[in-house]
Amino acid sequence: MKKNTKRLLCGGCAVVVLGLAYAGLTLLPETEETDDAQTVSLVSMDSDSLASVQVSPSDGAAYTVQFEHDDSGTTYTMSGGEADADYSESLLQELMNHACSISARLVEENCDDLSAYGLSESDTTSSVTITDADEAATRLTFGASNDILDGTYCTVDGGSTVYLLDSDSADSLLQPQTYYRNLTVLGSYYSLSSELESLTIDAMSDGSVVTIQARDTSDMDEEAVDSYSSFVLTQPLSCDADDSTLKSGVLSDLQDAMTAQEIVEDNPTDLSQYGLDTPRAKLRITTNSLDATVLVGDTNADGDGVYLMTEGGSTVFLSTASDFNFLDDDWNDWRSTNLMPCALSELDSITLTQDDMVSEVVLTTVPADENEEEDEDTITATLNGEELSEDALDQLYLAISSVNYVRLVDDPEEDAQAEATLTLTMTDGTTRSLAFTKGGSREYLVSVDGGAFAYGVRQDDLTSILEAFAADDDAAAEDDASE
Numbered sequence: 082m083k084k085n086t087k088r089l090l091c092g093g094c095a096v097v098v099l100g101l102a103y104a105g106l107t108l109l110p111e112t113e114e115t116d117d118a119q120t121v122s123l124v125s126m127d128s129d130s131l132a133s134v135q136v137s138p139s140d141g142a143a144y145t146v147q148f149e150h151d152d153s154g155t156t157y158t159m160s161g162g163e164a165d166a167d168y169s170e171s172l173l174q175e176l177m178n179h180a181c182s183i184s185a186r187l188v189e190e191n192c193d194d195l196s197a198y199g200l201s202e203s204d205t206t207s208s209v210t211i212t213d214a215d216e217a218a219t220r221l222t223f224g225a226s227n228d229i230l231d232g233t234y235c236t237v238d239g240g241s242t243v244y245l246l247d248s249d250s251a252d253s254l255l256q257p258q259t260y261y262r263n264l265t266v267l268g269s270y271y272s273l274s275s276e277l278e279s280l281t282i283d284a285m286s287d288g289s290v291v292t293i294q295a296r297d298t299s300d301m302d303e304e305a306v307d308s309y310s311s312f313v314l315t316q317p318l319s320c321d322a323d324d325s326t327l328k329s330g331v332l333s334d335l336q337d338a339m340t341a342q343e344i345v346e347d348n349p350t351d352l353s354q355y356g357l358d359t360p361r362a363k364l365r366i367t368t369n370s371l372d373a374t375v376l377v378g379d380t381n382a383d384g385d386g387v388y389l390m391t392e393g394g395s396t397v398f399l400s401t402a403s404d405f406n407f408l409d410d411d412w413n414d415w416r417s418t419n420l421m422p423c424a425l426s427e428l429d430s431i432t433l434t435q436d437d438m439v440s441e442v443v444l445t446t447v448p449a450d451e452n453e454e455e456d457e458d459t460i461t462a463t464l465n466g467e468e469l470s471e472d473a474l475d476q477l478y479l480a481i482s483s484v485n486y487v488r489l490v491d492d493p494e495e496d497a498q499a500e501a502t503l504t505l506t507m508t509d510g511t512t513r514s515l516a517f518t519k520g521g522s523r524e525y526l527v528s529v530d531g532g533a534f535a536y537g538v539r540q541d542d543l544t545s546i547l548e549a550f551a552a553d554d555d556a557a558a559e560d561d562a563s564e
Contacts (some may be wrong), residue, residue, distance in 0.1 A: 121244060123237055124183040124211055124219050128155070134180045135210040136255060144258040146173060159261070166347060167263040167396070176261070179253045180211050183221070185235065185244035192243045198234035199225030200243065209254045223251060264341045266375060266389055266398050271339075271368050273332045277312075280335075281365040286409045292316045293327065293415070305424035308482070310417050321417035331407040331415065335364070338405060339375075341398035342386060348395050355379060355388035355397055362408055363392070377405060418485040420529055420536060421515055423505060425460060425478050432504040433550050440465055440550050442477065464550070477549035481505070484515060484546075486536035490526060493533035494518070497526065503546060517543050 129150040137143040144161025157173040159166075188198070195201040204224055212218040224234045226248060233251035235244050263269075273280070281292045292315045298306045312322035345355070352358040356379030364375040378388035386399040431442040444462045462469040469477075481503060499516035506512050518534055520526040525543050526534035 119186045120184055121187050122184050123221065123244065123246075124180065126181050126213055128177055128181050130213045131177055131181055131211070132214050132216070133210075133212045134176060134254075135212075136258075137208045137210075138255055138257055139205045139207040141257045146176060146261075148177060159258070161258055163258055163262070163347070167268060168261045169263040169265075172261045175253070176256075179250060180209070183211075183246070183250065183254075185246040186232070188234065188243040188245050190242045192241050195224075195236070195241065195243070198243050200234060200236055207255050221246075221254070223255065226251075259344070262344050264344065264398070266339045266341055266391065266400070267366065267371060267373055271366075271371060273336045273366070274328045276368045277332065278367045278369060279365075280332075280367075281363075282331075282408070283363045283365070285362075285412055287411075289317055289412055291412045291415075293322060293331075302424070302426055304426050308424040309422050314412075314416060317412075321419060321422050322415055323417045326415055330410070334404045334407050335366075338387075338389070338400045341389065341400045343399050345388065345397040345399050347397075349397050352378075352390075352397075355390075357388060357390055357397065377408070413489060418487070419482070420484045420486060420527060420538070421481055421503075421505070421513065423482055423507075423513070425474075426458070427507050427509075428478075428505060429508045430506045431477065431481065432506070433546065434502045434504070435500070435547075442469060442474075442550075444474075473549065473552040476552055477546070480542075480545040480549040481515075484527070484538055484542045486527065486538050487524075488537040490533075490535045490537055493535035494526060495533050497528075497534050499528070500525075501543060501547070 131148050133145055133147045135143065135145040142162040144159065144164075147158040147160070149156045149158070155174070155177070157168065157170060159168050159173075192198070196204060200206060200222060207223045208220055209223075210218055210220045220238050222236045222239070223246075224236075226233045227245065230245060231248050232245040233248055235246050235251070236242065237244070271277075277293075277295055279292060279294045281290065283290045285291060293312050294315055296309055296311055296313050298309075301309075310321040310324045312324060312327055314320050314322050349355070349357075357376050360376040360378055362377040364377065366373055366375065374392040376390050376392055378390075380387050380402050381399060385402050387402045387405050389398045389400050390396060425444075426446065428444050430444065433440045442462050442464050444460055447459045447461065460474070462474045464473075497518040499518050502514060502516045504512055504514045514528075514530055516528040516531075516534070517525045517538075518528075520534075520537055523540040524537050525540060527536040527538050528534045529536070
C-alpha cells in the first residue's frame with residue numbers, strides 16, 4: 082500500500098512539473114521577435130555622410146570633430162579645449178564608425194519620470210550630437226548606467242522615450258578629448274627595422290655617440306647584397322652591424338618607446354622637472370620622410386616611465402622605462418663579428434703574404450652574354466699564374482669571408498709583427514686587409530686595414546685560409562703521385 086502511494090505521489094509530481102514546463106514554453110515569446118522588437122536604430126548613415134560629432138561629457142570640456150570627405154579619403158578637424166594638439170586619425174576613424182551606426186534597446190515609451198533613468202533636467206547628463214551632410218542633427222542624451230544590464234540609458238532629441246545603449250558603445254561615444262590625442266612621439270608610425278635610414282644615439286651610458294645607418298645597396302648586385310648586413314655602424318667606428326641583434330634589441334625597443342603611455346604636459350614652461358632641459362640622451366631618427374630628434378629625460382617617480390619630447394616640440398610624453406635599457410648596453414654587442422664580409426663578385430685579387438712568400442689569386446669575371454654555355458656570369462681564378470679549380474676558389478672565398486672575432490682585446494697591440502697578411506683588392510680599386518699575429522693559446526690577434534691588433538680570432542680561421550691557398554698544390558701533388 083505504501084509503495085502504491087509513493088508511486089501515485091511521484092507520478093502526480095511529474096505531471097505537475099511537465100505541465101508547468103509546457104505552460105512556460107507556450108507562454109515564452111520567440112527570442113528573435115523579442116530582440117527585434119526591442120532593438121531600435123537611433124542613427125544610421127554612410128560614413129561619407131557624417132559631417133560632425135559634438136561631444137559634451139558630464140565631467141569634461143565639450144569638443145567637436147568635423148569630418149570632410151573627398152576622393153582621397155576623410156580629413157578630421159578637432160575644435161574645443163585642445164584643438165591645436167596632435168590627434169590620432171585611427172582613433173577618430175573609430176569615432177566616425179561608432180557615430181554612423183547606433184542601435185539601442187527600447188526601454189520605455191512616453192516615460193513620465195525620466196529621473197528614474199538619470200535623464201531629467203535636474204540630473205547631470207552627457208550628450209552627443211551627430212550631424213550629417215544635410216545638416217540634420219540627432220542629439221543623444223545619456224543618463225544613468227545599469228551595471229546589471231551593462232548599458233547606459235539615453236533619450237533622442239530631448240524626447241521622453243528611453244533607450245538602453247550598451248556600455249561599450251556609450252563609452253566609445255563619450256570619450257574625453259584627450260583620448261584622441263596622438264601618443265606616437267614622432268607624429269605617426271614608422272617601422273624602424275625596415276624604413277630607418279639612420280639613427281644616432283647621443284649618448285650611451287658610457288658616453289659613446291653611436292650612429293647606425295641602413296646600408297646603401299643601390300650599386301650592389303644581388304650576390305653582394307646577400308653578403309652584407311642590412312645596417313652598418315659608422316661611429317664610433319665603421320663596421321658591419323649585427324642585424325638580428327639590432328632588430329630584436331635597440332630598434333625593437335625604440336619602436337615600442339615611440340608610442341607613449343600618456344601625455345604629461347602641453348607647452349611646458351619648466352622642462353627641468355622632467356630632466357628635458359639637459360636630456361640624458363638625444364636620439365636622431367631619419368627615414369625617407371622623417372628627420373626628428375627625440376630628447377630622453379628622467380624617469381618618473383614610480384621608476385617605470387621615461388619623459389620624452391621631440392626637439393622643438395611642445396608636448397611631454399611618458400614612455401615605458403624598460404624600452405630605454407639599450408642606452409645601458411655595450412654598443413660593441415651590436416657589431417657583426419665578421420671581419421671581412423665581401424662578395425666573390427667584388428674581388429679582383431686576393432694576396433697572402435707570409436714571411437717572405439707572397440701568393441696571389443687573380444679573379445676574372447666572364448659575363449653571361451660572352452659565354453653561351455652559362456646563363457649567368459662565371460668567375461675563374463689563377464693562383465700564382467696557375468688555374469685554380471672552382472672547388473678551391475669556393476674554399477678560399479669561404480675561408481676569407483668567415484673570419485669572425487670571438488673577443489675584443491682590452492689593450493690592443495699597435496706594433497705587433499704580423500705572421501700573415503691577407504689583402505683583398507676590390508673591383509673598384511679599393512683594398513682591405515687582415516693581419517694576423519699569434520695571441521693566446523689557439524688564438525690569433527687580428528688587425529683590420531692596418532689598425533691595432535684588437536680582435537681575437539680562433540687559430541682555425543687562419544689555418545683555413547692557409548689550407549685554401551695550398552689546396553690546389555696538394556691536389557696537384559696527389560695527381561703527380563698517382564701518375
